[in-house]
Amino acid sequence: MPYQLPFPKDAQEEIVIPDAMAEDERIWVPQAENVSFRPLCLNRSQGYWMNLLRVRKSGVLSRHRHPQPVHGFVLKGRWHYLEHDWEAREGSYVFEPPGETHTLVVPEDVPEMITYFQVNGVMLYVDPWGKTMGYEDVFTKIDMCRKHYEAVGLGADYVDRFIR
């Protein structure tokens, strides 16, 4: 028997995305050469984002520091960090504790890598000695989506469905 009472009136709406591994190329937001992401939940009220990170050919995600934890699940392909000796493969789950600084590399023989990541707070792009060169947070992700969706004709407000 289903729950019989109304949900709290202030509760937010759920997000349901049937085509999370989007076939429509316009959904994927470019973020660096050979690297793009597909937003799933851009949680501005709690300061985190869930997305699929996609790397084609031999892509590199610039060195960055995580002051807060990251959870990842590899859906396709494989990758590793320059800073660790393990490899994340299709089906792997990874917990990255606060304090991690790493550089994500997809090997040349992997045509496409897709990983589901939950990133909390901020990622700080750093030089090899930890000096901050830039950052990303849920707001820069939202901005990137708005600009891209506007440019590809989906409209800047296309991103709204992913924001909570």
Ligand SMILES: [Fe+2]
């Ligand atoms: Fe990271």
